[in-house]
Amino acid sequence: MSYAGGNRGGTEAIVAAEALRAEQRTVHQRTLSVEAVLGALPEAVDRVMGEAGLWDEETAAVAFLQAAGDSAEAVHLLRAHRSTLTRFAFSEPIEPDAIVLDRRICSAHRSPDGPQLLGSTVDYSPRLLRRSGEPDPLPPNDELLAAMASAEARTSAEHPDRTPQRFTRYLAENNLLSPHSESGVDASGLEDPEPYDLALQPVRLPASRSALLSAMALAETGALVGMWYRSITGPDGYTDETVTVGEVRHGEVDLSVRHPHTGEALVIGQVRMTECEAIDHLNDRGEDPGKFTAGYGLALGHNERKAISMAALDSAAHRIRGTALGDEMEQSIMLTLDGLAANGFLEHLKMPHYVTFRSMMERAEAAQAVAVPPVSTEDDTREDYAE
């Protein structure tokens, strides 16, 4: 390898590195099919689609496989792929209340309208490693067996197929929802008639609510969760831990576009999505403590972590809009959460930089030549100041 010696790959070494990777990849592809990835690793595929901003499960699985399970790399592949696609149409706004639910949780109410539909989740299972061939480390005990038996004995209740009332509607009916949350109007007063599309438009500050929501929907999931968590436990927190989840939903919605000639809305397919409403009491100074506010989060596929952190941050962003802290937060959301940007900038550090570094070195050497030591810095006197 000539890379280490000359710190410049050379065409030959670059081609060899790519070939080595391609060889390993063929091994993977022989043992693991796209179907197997879709079947066994759906959460990974969903996350990649959400961060890429592209709904195509099969293509996302191909990317995930080609990236050897590196989700950042898979997102990169999909985003680059998206640039190759022509936009034929823009979809109509989806109707979240027409969702076909897989899962729905309302934490804020003991018995909300509609079911607490737990769906498929690991939330309630002990996280104990289970190797194949070994027995269940925590087999059902008498209590669970009894519960299972009584569940079998009971004829399962039929529920009409309808969308349960949103928790924000419940709050509104009880006159507890802030006018802003009820109307969904951007608190900054910025015009926001059309959703801001970050795939086609640059980031601009101040950002409208739809731009903030777009940036969070596309955000690297870990970065978004990290920002939310920092905002709670960090030294500069701008939200608190009193957010309550009014809704978490996962399900499928129809996607429709207008026919170019007839102008009619036609359903062209379905996407799965995760939605969240985060409820917060308006009990800061200057707010109306008789009301609650609601933040909104939506992620492609099944990604509750993203939807919940997004909703909590949306709520915080609107509560502190227009303050210095709010401006900082807005910039952080718009400019620091995109995985492709952050990872790309990090990757660039691995490129040769010896021209610029040479320039810095020359300045360091020049500084040594002109250096004037600090005046009178005897160490024995310094100790007195360090009390």
Next chain:
Amino acid sequence: MSTAAILDKLDHDAGARQNSPRPTVMDEQGKREVRRASLAAVAIPGHQVPFGSREMPVARGWGSGGLQVTLAVGGEDDTVKVIDQGDEEGVNAVNLRRLIRGALGCAGTGDTREATIVQSRHRIPEDRMRVGQTLVLQVPVSEPLRKVEKSVLECQRMHAEADYSRIWVAMYEELAVGGMITTGASYPVMVNHRYLMAPSPIPRWDIPRLNHSEHLTILCHGRDKKIYAVPPHTPVAPVVFDDVPFEVEHTPGSRCELCGSEDTYLVPVQGGNFLCSDVEWCSRVRHRDVDAVEHAALAPQQYYPDAARRQSLRTIGVSDPDRQALTVGGAQAQTALGPDGTRQEWSLKVSGLTKVYPGSWGSSEVVAAADVSFDVAPSEALGIIGESGSGKSTVMRCIIGDETASAGEVRLAGLEDGRRNVFDLDLSARRRLRIGTLAVVYQDPSHGLDMGISAGGNIAERLTAAGWRKYHEIRSRAAALLERVEVPLDRMDDVVGQFSGGMRQRVQIAKALATDPKVLLLDEPTTGLDASVAAGVLDLLRELLAERNIAVVVVSHDFSVVRALTDRAMVMHRGQVVETGLTDQLFADPHQAYTQRLVAAARS
């Protein structure tokens, strides 16, 4: 039991375990560490004990702390009850009970009376817990100061010094602005009259049950790696002003639609109805298996909210006694005691104060103050005058404690009769001095005030730090002070950040005088204000000083300010005192060329 029998039993138990192996959720070393931390927590009630919280098979936030405690203190012989929101069937409760029973091999129960350990999220059982039982509460936020202070280090300092005035100010602000406290669950409590504690988010309804309880309560926050405890028979009190009633959650006329209870913690269900949150209690009420009389006595009915009592909280008024307290000898003269037991003449004495800033790359060593000495008597005002960079503000900051002096002494009559050098005190003791002994008015009001809270709240901060605990007294005293400094009382509840510069300075002066300090330091009190506004503040200061037996140091670059306020003055130049004398004499007949320039500037 014979040794052989014990060995037989051990073999038998081991055989039984072999047949139905239990999952190991936590290794023995980890359990021991949790037990040690729990004991430390019991030894210092309410104090957060850090421990090496292990990762559990449940998410951080799903009770990983409570689970560690139960696994560490529990064993095969225990009977464990696990509830979430008061319900055994909640997702968290089912999940954790399965893990606990599987890992400990212990019995489970829904009946509080049978349980040896109750692990709970968000509730204390309605039934009275008894001697020998342990309540393990899962904690999502262990730091009760978090809502008023984001810095972990500062929170630690506040706990160490029992400096909780910021919590009281937050309460004052809520009462003054909204007429009520808006904190829902997780209402802060004082444990054993010493530590402020977050009682896990149990509702306010449950807080009286922690007070002088018969059972042991261990609270654990797995994510933040903290354990704290309330041992049996420990006083636990919600943070509340002496004259403002604590309120629990209660909707008049509400009753459980299943069991009919009116004296339980009720949660809303569809159709405007309510249910008991404690499912076990609700079921036992229906089966007439409860001691209703005992429970009624335990229910916090004396704390039911009463809107009528809140009305007076927002009114602003100044009582005559408060007004008089401000003008009639608010501060008694106080002088130091000399070595021979005789009274000295000074309240503040500074000797040989020196401050040297060491050099570093790009900056050279600076002697900001060299061997500065002076003293000030009660009712006397001393001026320190000089240009910017002369060292006058450095002297001031060293006396206050904002900077550490390199050498010298500062003595206060209010501190051990002047026998103690202030510089020998630790930072905590120096901070305490500033509550009632030594007050400061800064040039920049944002250094002396919290711009995000009201004028009244800023004064309340000083008063609550000094131990005031009656809301109406605090409010009345704050109103009297604001009236005295001519801040319109209808602005008392506005945040100071909305005030003009002159108004902010008046609030700062009112705060500085709130606890009748014996020594007052004024650092460029009118610099930065318009000339006419500055003249008004100067007039006010002159009146206030004349009313009080207070020792004052005025630092200014402006001879006219020093002349308006002080009797004596010293002139500083490049860290040295170059001239001292009676202020009028210095002004009329300055000897040093530097002083002459300052006088000329003031006359122009």
